[in-house]
């Protein structure tokens with residue numbers, strides 16, 4: 328069976344985890360998490376990195392630490408994982424959905440301008456499948472109107488823009504290290520920011536509102552959003568060969584693209600040289616039929632995220648044509664780091680036969 332995606336943590340991570348366990352370590356968040364945070368902040372060209380249990384609580388924490396008035400409006404792309412929208416509700420804020428651009432599947436600056444109101448205080452920008460999109464324009468729009476920009480960079484480990492890792496355009500950026508991500512902790516997340524004060528706030532927020540572990544003085548309201556050193560060891564070990572991981576993902580995408588580019592019924596949005604996909608996404612009519620055929624051939628795929636406004640909880644949002652078109656006609660293809668070239672070729676010949 329070829330999975331749509333499975334984790335490939337590598338020999339080094341396995342070795343380091345065993346060594347850590349054998350040495351009777353403390354397991355909770357400690358030195359190895361600080362090491363991971365330093366290394367991830369260096370890799371992402373950011374000043375501060377704060378580890379979190381996942382890429383949902385990261386966004387929730389950012390929103391809470393912005394101290395916004397209840398019902399402040401937060402604008403989110405209609406094509407993203409549901410967590411990006413749910414955190415707005417979780418933080419007691421008001422959600423509005425924005426359509427995407429057909430060129431990069433990220434938030435459309437044109438539609439954003441239409442949706443901004445005097446209550447808009449935050450934009451959460453998702454780099455869909457590692458695509459940088461029009462972050463420059465979005466950032467300018469936000470700066471001009473004093474709107475906070477948060478990047479949901481869950482898909483975008485290894486994507487760079489103007490020689491900097493993505494995630495440095497707004498107040499803070501959220502990363503996820505869940506199972507399918509380029510670096511996986513099983514479950515895990517991190518926030519990067521270049522704002523020292525904001526980083527300090529986030530650290531207090533994730534540690535019961537206290538400055539350090541073991542001292543029970545709580546001058547601020549905070550919770551427990553810590554991780555474990557076991558998770559950090561997993562991530563630090565994978566960061567060691569991050570360049571190789573990035574290269575492999577790019578090669579996988581390019582091989583699919585080369586095999587499918589002659590098929591006019593399949594749309595693929597090519598990746599730029601500075602972008603890294605987390606998986607391979609294709610768009611065509613008749614995904615249900617083709618998904619079944621692939622499964623019969625032991626190839627597992629996944630539908631891309633449905634448009635948020637097709638979910639019962641968000642059905643009141645209308646007028647989002649581009650995201651509705653793409654999200655209803657897309658498949659994630661097998662994209663694990665260890666997929667073989669001959670398997671990609673076989674999958675593509677099935678696709679070319681039936682589409």
Ligand SMILES: Cc1ncc(COP(=O)(O)O)c(C=O)c1O
Pocket residue numbers: 380381382383384407408410411453479481482502503504505515516
């Ligand atoms: C774009 C996006 N944002 C947020 C999340 C949530 O991250 P996590 O699963 O780590 O909570 C995901 C998870 O896949 C995602 O794809």
